[in-house]
Amino acid sequence: MNTNAHANTQANAHTNAAHTNITNMESPVEERPAVWSGQWVADRLGVEPAGDPALKELLGLALRRNPKRAHLLVSNVLGKHVPQRPSVVYGSGAGLGRRVRELLGGREADRAVVLGYAETATALGHAVADGLGPVPYLHSTRRAVPDSRPVGGFEEEHSHATSHLLLPEDPALLAGGGPLVLVDDEFSTGRTVRNTIAALHARFPRERYVVVALVDLRDAADRERLREFAAELGARVDVVALATGTVRLPADVLERGRALVEAHGGPDRHTKVTGGGRITRVGLDWPAGLPDGGRHGFTPAHRATLEAALPGMAGRLRDALPAGAARVLVLGTEELMYAPLRLAEALAQRTTAEVLFSTTTRSPVLPVDDPGYAIRSRLVFPAHDTPPGETTGERYAYNVAGGGFDAVVAVTDSVGDTPALHAPGGLLDALAGHTGQVLLVTLPSYVPSVPSHAPEVAPPMAAALPEPLRGPAFSSYAPEDVGWLLQDLSGVALEAPTEEREEAVQSGGAHYAESLPVEYQPSPAYQALYRAALEASAGRVAEAAGVVTETVLAERSPRPVLVSLARAGTPVGILMRRWARHAHGLDLPHYAVSIVRGRGIDANALRWIAAHHDPADVVFVDGWTGKGAITRELAEALREFPGFDPRPAVLADPGHCVDTYGTRDDFLIPSACLNSTVSGLISRTVLRDDLVGPHDFHGAKFYRELAAADVSRSFVETVCDHFPGIGDAVARAAKETAAADRTPTWEGWAAVERISAAYGIDDVNLVKPGVGETTRVLLRRVPWKVLARPGAGTDLDHVRLLAEQRGVPVEEADGLPYSCVGLIHPRYTRGATGADGKAVQAR
Known part of the structure; x- marks a missing residue:
């Protein structure tokens, strides 16, 4: 691997050659028009290419129906939107291929593989391969092919259809060490190319990449990002283009573009059938x-x-x-x-x-x-x-x-x-x-044969992992609300009695993520408490969801990729996604991944996300903070995955552990009252060596049999019903949050250490602060006692009912920064408590 890595952007160096190529080949337009075919958009939208004068010969402009980008650069030499002489289309690509051969030199050029992007650059990439040749060619595809297992894939965020698959008949096609030449019609920001190279380099590392485009329109910041990316990768990245420049975009281009589309989106001229050929x-x-x-x-x-x-x-x-x-x-x-x-x-x-x-x-x-x-x-x-x-x-x-x-x-x-x-x-x-x-x-559509021998190439590429699971096949949520980066273990017996699990966990004989508790089935009285809690707090949850989403959009990314920590974070991620759509018309990607205390986050899930999205846009989402153990776990796990922001966004941060939150009040979030029946009927995640291999996602179960008790969608819809009336309140609260000192103080962690010392608990993991964590203790663990802040009101009604059912005392304690704290006894012995509600015994 080349340790003196650098990104060498060749486009500027080839500007004069680009003029020569355009002059020597046929004119890119049939008759040079008196009016530039981008003038209409430039006059009304303020969008215009600047730099190489050849840009206006190569490009026109149009408006696109796409919330991610208002304008479309329409190539005159691509042969996609504008009918063009085939010699011009083919000659443009083949000429670029010849320039790549000159750049690489004969020996390196002969070892190259060319990869084109679907759908627009499939022929362009092929023509580049012909000009560079004789070399093999592959293009990405958006068409799934039965029995063809992808060796990779990536996302093109600004595109109308974003997902790309790589389906070579021979997996060895990409496994060679020669240069990889990536071909697209335009090189606008470099994000898609970085996504592609990152995904491929993880499985097929090489020393050199060449990016080829008809036009290179990156700004200085995008060029620097590619240089830094190449240096991190330890590879050389060159860029070759016919023309180079930038595109001027006004700050309000999306809004102005939408307005123009609405104003001119009437019936199309010429679309009425008049011929009948x-x-x-x-x-x-x-x-x-x-x-x-x-x-x-x-x-x-x-x-x-x-x-x-x-x-x-x-x-x-x-x-x-x-x-x-x-x-x-x-x-x-x-x-x-x-x-x-x-x-x-x-x-x-x-x-x-x-x-x-x-x-x-x-x-x-x-x-x-x-x-x-x-x-x-x-x-x-x-x-x-x-x-x-x-x-x-x-x-x-x-x-x-x-x-x-x-x-x-x-x-x-x-x-x-x-x-x-x-x-x-x-x-x-x-x-x-x-x-x-x-x-x-x-x-005839080509049907690839199954190779008799597929070469060993490890580690497997992230994009070759399965696609996210979605409802209704996995979870009761709508498929667009969340994709679960998990494997379905519904057919595996994983549940164990709570007492057996607790003894195994505390004795060190097993990790809590190796089995599942028996799902708590709420009594009629408890279900009534849940409904009352939801009615009382839905508006408060809605406002917090709006505030945390607005904070993310303002401070983290204008188009974030939400990645919730399954499963408590998942309802919150759905609410954030719904708020972004309600308030801004954004359709944000949302995935759920597993994180396990003491074991870290699902590395394969992160690799999949990095292969499909820019890690800089990823925002991890959780429900609430207790003492901040998962916040620390996340930060530690992401040390091995540079580019991801380790700061989670949470609905409530009573522990003062994060700087992105909807509120810091410790109030009842109704989704904490139940287990799977408010989380899409999905179990807590499972990580066990005999079930989860090194190249698998963590596991979870889908409890289809609990469908009659499911309130997952009704919880989301009840909260979302409050969205139309809280816009002003969210705006005010978001503004106040932005102005506040949100530096994490880890107040909750300090409180847990004090409580641990006061009650003789050596393991802080047995102290669960906050109403949400206390509820989890009562539902899934063997509780010892509950500490409640004096004067805590109806937010603790469900806690008191659960504690009564489990025979657990509730004690008032002064000075708690939380409404309540759940304690798990540190010296648990099997059989000390159970369905009969007897108290925990110490050894």
Whole structure:
């Protein structure tokens, strides 16, 4: 590994070469327009590229229907949104590939592997590989393929569809030590590239990476982040682009963008069917065994096969064109870009017709029929390649309607050749309304074989771990509310009598996370107390949830990734997510992970999160603080995972252990009153060597059989019902919190040490301060006694009832910083207490 690591951003050094490339290749536009195709947006939104003059030749601007980014940079040379001559599209990528070969040198270039990003850069990456070649190529995919196990994945946060999978047929494709060349259409902040490199480097470390893009628009801060990232990684990262600059963005760009979309989001011009052109299938005799693209890998041998077959296939396509066709569009479908591009290029060489190329997309963009706007028209149709069981979404074809095409060649693969493709309102029907002839080409979808031997590559990549579990298959929460980074142990007998567990834990014979307590089934009287507590405190919980969320958004990240500590933190994470959506229209990711006192946080879950999100955006969420043991555990565990912020956000911080909280009052949070039935029917997490391997998530059980008693969703909804009326109160409280001295004093820890000394308890883990922790003691452990602050009111009604049921004394104690403290006897002997409520005996 290169210890003298550095990130060498080559784009600036190649600015002059970029001008030369653009000048020498065909003009990136059919006729240089009098008006720049980004002027409409620049005038109204204040967004404009600055730097290399070539940027305005390469890019136009449009507005996107995406809450994460108001504008869309529309490439004139990519072949995605703007129909373009195929020689220009292919030449742009191949030229960049040749520059990468010059940068690397012959020997290193021959060892390279090229990785393109779905969906926009699949053909661009392939063209770069051709120019760099002969080297293998792979592109990420958003299409799950049955029986194809991903070797990795990552997130593209600003994208409309964020999740990427890596599905190489041969896992060894990425295992070599040569340079990895990552190709995207634009390099805007570098976050996606950092996510990708971090995920891949964990499993396939190498010394050198090259990032290739049509345009490099990072600002100085983003460039420095890449340099620092490369230094931390111990690798070299170079950047090659056609043009370099920045994009000026006003501070209120998202709000202004939304307003423009609303103002101009009426019926699309050109979308009404007026033609009724014929639809004809064309067979090309695609070579057997040749992949239709780079989804599973594309080797130099595959390229040779394609080159040999292209003339014949282009000839058959030419012969199928209608007589006299003067203007033809070859239209790829989503990720299927490279094969249609090469067919279009070969067709253009064999016909006098003008041949252009573009593809469909899943990215929603506002059309405006103005010469100064990049997206003049839009066709909308349902997806035709959606896997069974997934929701079908809309797909789009831009700048096709009104394009004056005499024929459109639609190229899809056999997986996408479904009834939805042919149905009224489908893609073919939409195209037929705007051209005299639609030619349908269906390429056989490549089915990867299962390799006889997969090489050993360790440690396994985080993104190869299972996807998060979601309801209703795991938990009773809505699937969008939380993804559980856990493994389902519902079929394993893990429960043990409370007394046996306590004896094993205190004797050192077992860890508390190796088994589960028998789930407490509340009596009718206790259920009535829970309902009364929820009615009394729901508004207070709602306000605290709003305050902690506003603090996170203001101080930690404008688009945080919420990671709750299962399971007490999970209802709070859901409430924070709901507040962000209610108050700001944000749809925040939320996951639940396991943390075990004395064992740390689930390392595999962290690796999965780091592979899919920027760790700097992650905010860990818990319900409340007691003495701060989990806060310390989290900080210690994250020492091995740089980039994560160890400061948790909590609803209540009576222990004064954190600086991000909704309140510091020790009041009853009703979700503390119950176990799984207020936590999505999920058990406490389990960590046991015979059940959780080194590459597994921690485990938990889903108690489906308790569905009749479940109040998880009703708890969340009852609290959220208060959101509409507390906006002003939350704003005031958040402002007061921001101005307060929130430095942790660990007051709770000091109180626990005093109590431990006063009651002869040597282990501070047996002192559980606060109403939430006391409730847990009474529900899950063998309690000794409860200390209550004099004058504590109805917040302790449920504690008193539980203590009475367990035969546990409640004693008033002066000077408590909490409303109550639960004590577990330090000298527990088996059989001293149980269902009969007899008192604990000491040895």
